[in-house]
Amino acid sequence: MNTRKNLRQIWLLGLTLIFLALLATLPLYAPTYTIILMTSILMYIVLTMSWALFSAPTGYISLAPAAFFGIGIYTSAILGTRLPLPAVILAGSLISFCLALLIGALTLRLRGIYFAMFTFGLVELIKNFWLWYEIQFTGTRGRFVIFVDNTTIYYVMLIILALLLLVTYLIRRSRFGLALRGIGECEEAAAHIGVHVNALKTATFAISAIFMGAAGAIMATRWTYVDPYVAFNPLYSFMSVLMAIFGGIGQPYGPILGAAIFAYLEEILITRFPYYYMLIFGIVLIVTVLYLPEGLIGLVANIRKRVAGGQDALA
Amino acid sequence: MTIKIIEVLITGLLMGGLYALVAVGLSLQYGVARILNISHGEFIMLGGLTTWALYTALGVNPLLSLAICGPVAFILGFVIHRTLFKRLLASSASPAIFESNSMLAAFGLMFILQNIALLIWGPEIRGYSYLVIPVHFLGTLFGANRLLTFGLALVIGLGFYLFLSLTRTGKAIRAAAQDPPTAGLMGVNINNVLALCFGLGAAMAGIAGVLISMCYPVHGVMGLEYTIIAIIVVVLGGLGSIPGSFIGGFILGLIGSVVTFFEPGLALVAYYVIFILLLLVRPTGILGR
Numbered sequence: 001m002n003t004r005k006n007l008r009q010i011w012l013l014g015l016t017l018i019f020l021a022l023l024a025t026l027p028l029y030a031p032t033y034t035i036i037l038m039t040s041i042l043m044y045i046v047l048t049m050s051w052a053l054f055s056a057p058t059g060y061i062s063l064a065p066a067a068f069f070g071i072g073i074y075t076s077a078i079l080g081t082r083l084p085l086p087a088v089i090l091a092g093s094l095i096s097f098c099l100a101l102l103i104g105a106l107t108l109r110l111r112g113i114y115f116a117m118f119t120f121g122l123v124e125l126i127k128n129f130w131l132w133y134e135i136q137f138t139g140t141r142g143r144f145v146i147f148v149d150n151t152t153i154y155y156v157m158l159i160i161l162a163l164l165l166l167v168t169y170l171i172r173r174s175r176f177g178l179a180l181r182g183i184g185e186c187e188e189a190a191a192h193i194g195v196h197v198n199a200l201k202t203a204t205f206a207i208s209a210i211f212m213g214a215a216g217a218i219m220a221t222r223w224t225y226v227d228p229y230v231a232f233n234p235l236y237s238f239m240s241v242l243m244a245i246f247g248g249i250g251q252p253y254g255p256i257l258g259a260a261i262f263a264y265l266e267e268i269l270i271t272r273f274p275y276y277y278m279l280i281f282g283i284v285l286i287v288t289v290l291y292l293p294e295g296l297i298g299l300v301a302n303i304r305k306r307v308a309g310g311q312d313a314l315a
Numbered sequence: 316m317t318i319k320i321i322e323v324l325i326t327g328l329l330m331g332g333l334y335a336l337v338a339v340g341l342s343l344q345y346g347v348a349r350i351l352n353i354s355h356g357e358f359i360m361l362g363g364l365t366t367w368a369l370y371t372a373l374g375v376n377p378l379l380s381l382a383i384c385g386p387v388a389f390i391l392g393f394v395i396h397r398t399l400f401k402r403l404l405a406s407s408a409s410p411a412i413f414e415s416n417s418m419l420a421a422f423g424l425m426f427i428l429q430n431i432a433l434l435i436w437g438p439e440i441r442g443y444s445y446l447v448i449p450v451h452f453l454g455t456l457f458g459a460n461r462l463l464t465f466g467l468a469l470v471i472g473l474g475f476y477l478f479l480s481l482t483r484t485g486k487a488i489r490a491a492a493q494d495p496p497t498a499g500l501m502g503v504n505i506n507n508v509l510a511l512c513f514g515l516g517a518a519m520a521g522i523a524g525v526l527i528s529m530c531y532p533v534h535g536v537m538g539l540e541y542t543i544i545a546i547i548v549v550v551l552g553g554l555g556s557i558p559g560s561f562i563g564g565f566i567l568g569l570i571g572s573v574v575t576f577f578e579p580g581l582a583l584v585a586y587y588v589i590f591i592l593l594l595l596v597r598p599t600g601i602l603g604r
Contacts, residue, residue, distance in 0.1 A: 059415075061415055061418070061419075106595060107595075109595075110594060110595075112411055112414060112415070113351055113414050113415065113418065114594055116351075116415075116418065117351075117546060117550070117590075117594060118591060118594045118595075120543075121543075121547075121587050121590045121591050121594070122587075122591065124543060124583070124587050125584065125587035125588065125590075125591060128583040128584045128587065129584045131580070132578075132580035132581055132584060135580060136580065234539070238422060241419070241422075242419070242422065242423075245419060275430040275433045275434045276430070276434075278426045278429070278430045279426065279427055279430040279431065279434075281423075281426050282422075282423040282424065282425070282426030282427035282430065283423065283427060284423075285419065285420070285422060285423035285426070286399065286420050286423035286424065286427075289403065289416050289419050289420045289423065290399070290402060290403060290406075290420070293406070
């Protein structure tokens with residue numbers, strides 16, 4: 001049993017590496033449009049996966065992704081002209097990380113729905129404060145961001161995703177990940193058997209913010225002009241949560257699947273039928289919550305089980 | 316100077332009355348049915364836009380719209396609870412899981428209602444003028460529509476409070492809020508009461524939307540803004556408490572008008588600062604248990 005599980009893991013790892021390698025060669029032959037589309041898909045995958053990194057094992061619904069994403073965006077807008085690109089992205093992730101540490105430390109006592117409300121309020125607080133600050137002290141609402149070509153943006157996003165996959169993998173198979181799942185199962189029990197519940201939650205929350213900040217920092221260069229409404233749009237938080245739930249948060253590839261499907265749907269629908277896209281999104285979400293508690297991957301697993309059961313019956 | 320102070324205070328109270336009414340429905344939905352209804356603001360938006368459409372197309376008096384939007388929103392809410400949330404309640408393993416699942420479902424509902432409205436009415440900002448007659452009051456000037464909506468908000472809130480405290484159904488609702496299983500054992504039809512609460516919450520939102528449209532412009536994406544205000548007021552005043560919602564609403568309205576007086580750009584910032592501090596210090600609210 002154990003060797004079979006190991007084999008499966010090696011297989012998955014190999015498949016992931018091949019997939020990443022394929023993605024890395026994409027700019028060599030694909031048209032620019034494909035690169036731009038893939039960048040958006042990768043962005044949603046990064047946001048969704050980093051959300052799931054903290055929220056999937058612990059069960060805390062964080063609505064903060066938009067805050068860290070927006071901080072990345074503004075780091076890029078402010079430092080973009082003064083620092084080289086890698087330094088800008090690093091700065092974006094570092095600032096997000098520090099803010100997440102602070103928030104994590106502050107919200108340790110909040111449970112369940114109150115944590116969701118707090119993180120949501122936080123995004124709105126940062127947005128409105130920053131809007132006021134910009135108008136008051138810089139005199140304009142928005143800022144221009146330095147130009148970076150599409151291929152570079154694509155590669156940076158791919159590197160962020162590769163690192164995120166690595167971190168997710170390492171956390172899941174370590175004692176760290178086990179302790180996190182323990183918190184999700186029963187926080188009191190986890191604390192009782194010696195898990196540093198608060199430190200662990202804060203650390204994971206902050207690690208997940210690194211990737212959101214980095215994604216924001218590189219995405220800003222594609223949009224060229226940002227204002228607080230664009231940067232701190234709560235929709236990024238909602239999307240991350242919903243895409244992850246749709247894909248299924250029991251396995252790391254669930255959020256990837258959910259994000260990829262909806263990012264692609266968004267790309268083809270949002271310019272022509274924006275309202276229908278969001279309408280479909282809402283309906284799918286409700287159907288998922290009602291009928292697919294384990295998301296798309298849960299559905300796939302169920303079908304596989306049924307098919308396998310059928311084979312057993314035949315044999 | 317004193318006139319200025321009176322003006323700021325009255326503006327705050329007028330805002331507060333509307334905020335309270337916006338929050339009463341959510342307070343009931345979250346306090347009793349345990350649903351943090353993110354789509355609450357969408358019912359407000361639907362109420363507002365329907366009133367606008369009826370007024371501009373058919374000349375229907377907004378006061379008459381109250382009698383239309385309230386019941387329609389009630390039926391909509393009741394049906395939604397009966398079909399969606401009841402099933403969710405049955406399939407959720409624990410109250411905590413139901414709270415997060417129902418919040419996610421409410422997100423879905425928010426997207427659906429908002430985009431149906433956008434498909435019908437488009438994203439334009441709509442407004443009509445109704446009773447924009449200046450009224451002199453303690454040396455200050457206010458629109459008659461503002462005073463009317465304030466009065467209606469108070470009357471509706473009071474009526475709702477009396478309904479909950481005096482009638483048999485109200486008693487069943489309060490029992491269900493305290494302890495659903497025991498209330499069920501005492502012969503309260505829990506599923507009915509919860510659906511009733513959700514429907515009443517939706518009706519209050521629809522009514523609030525009608526009142527809001529009398530004073531402010533309305534548009535398809537206004538919902539979330541009011542949902543947030545409702546959440547802040549509910550957290551401020553304590554869950555499931557109608558007097559709490561009114562106290563919370565007035566406090567928020569006053570804070571808003573005072574901050575606006577000094578620095579208009581910071582009013583929303585002040586709301587969120589209070590909200591976040593409150594969650595950290597006293598998440599059960601001022602009148603909360």
